[in-house]
Amino acid sequence: MARRRRALRPLAPLILMALTGLRAGPADAQPAPTVTVAAHVTLATRWLDPAETDAEITPFMLFYALHDALVKPMPAALNTPSLAESWSMSRDGRTWEFVLRKGVRFHNGDPVTADDVKFSFERYRGAAAPLLKERVRDVQVVDPSHVRFHLKDPWPDFMTFYGTSASGAAWIVPKKYIEKVGEDGFRRAPVGAGPYRFVSFQPGIELVLEAFDQYWRRRRP
């Protein structure tokens, strides 16, 4: 229970209310130790894993806390650089190259690398998987911080599907960790690269997350 009377800083991606109460307070008050959000849905286990992203927006309320994407919608723009600090398309429109942000780590301390990007894309089996995989010929790891997506044909809408909530394919999960603990292990204790790390989950009831002190982004873009 989170009985408190202190300032609550709005969680930009999480507030989607038609009518709601926010406990306001002095702007300089300390952030609350715990904030409890009442979700309007029954929390599904599959929503902790970006590979399972269905064609609906709801799981993203968990992704934005637990995970991070190469590129994702943020208040600044539909395609906001996140784990990727930049990206470019080749002149022929068939290759998209992403440059990963340096020094970013998953919650277990593993660095986020191009291997994880390739692994996450290949593991992705969500609603947009047929569409993306039909068009992407290969994902090439150039070096730990560069990854190239080779398309079969030019596809100007690539980032519309890859870099937005139209799919979960750009949300990065840790390759080494999943290979070590297996799919079931990952489902029981997911590790991400988002601003909050996993603490506990009672399927359908409650998800508890804790602030990840090493999260790279310090200010809202």
Add this chain to the structure above:
Amino acid sequence: MKRLVIRSIPEESTRAAALKRGEIDIVYFINGPIAEDFIMGTANGFSRFSEAIRVVVEGAEFADYFWPAAEQMVEMSHEYWRTNGQFVPNVTVRLASGGYIGGGLYHSQNIEGWLTTLPGLRIVVPAFADDAAGLLRTAIRSRGVTVYLEPKFLYNNPMARAKVPEEFAVPFGKARLRREGTNLTIVAYGTPVHFALEAARLLEAEGKSVEVLDLRSLVPLDFDAVLASVRKTSRVLVAHEDKVHGGFGGELAARIQAEAFPFLDAPVARVGSEFTPVGFSRVLERAILPSTDKVVAAAKKVLEY
């Protein structure tokens, strides 16, 4: 925050009850029937649970559909006075207002002429993106009731673009001088601020220097800023989207003439909508609503007086 807990409470009234009891801090989706009086009454009642709660009524639909909520709105406007300050509804009401979308009589109304007759409400109308963010932030952080009118013509409209600084907040009752001039003052708010600016550019080509004052806040009103500009230019045109008949421009014109009569070289003029519902047809809409052309024509009359 150190810890984030996301708890499933699929049933809506249970979510609301949990918020009331302080078990949770944020709720997703408290909906209700599309009944505007219910929405406004709930907001009023909800804000009583704690002084710290701020309620945002996000569009009791368009301003056009606000009339069923009028009874609750009037009630809410009285609360502070009626309880001798013991209870303040901390509520921000966002209303999408105005026309220019081909929406006809049920999606084009401006209702601030009526709203400004109710003591106990703050009424704000942004014309640019930075003021939209800044006024909303101030409204949500403030005690009391703020009606925040959003000119829907300006949604996603490049003309309203502005850089919004981090944590930008606009104080109530502070007008913004959008353009300096010496021959005429156009006092405007909302969409017509842009008509006034365009008119000022056109009139500049004819050698006329036009000042444009963006009120931003109707109640409280920055009348000092209006007076300062009138003393400088001696000629005033008030431009708003609401009807001229019974619109807020009447109050402005009356006050200007009462308090700055010695400074005036011409009667205070007004541009606004015709005294009729807004038609669906684009032809009718153009004929009924104010425009840059109408502002230019009225400005010329004042300048030539």
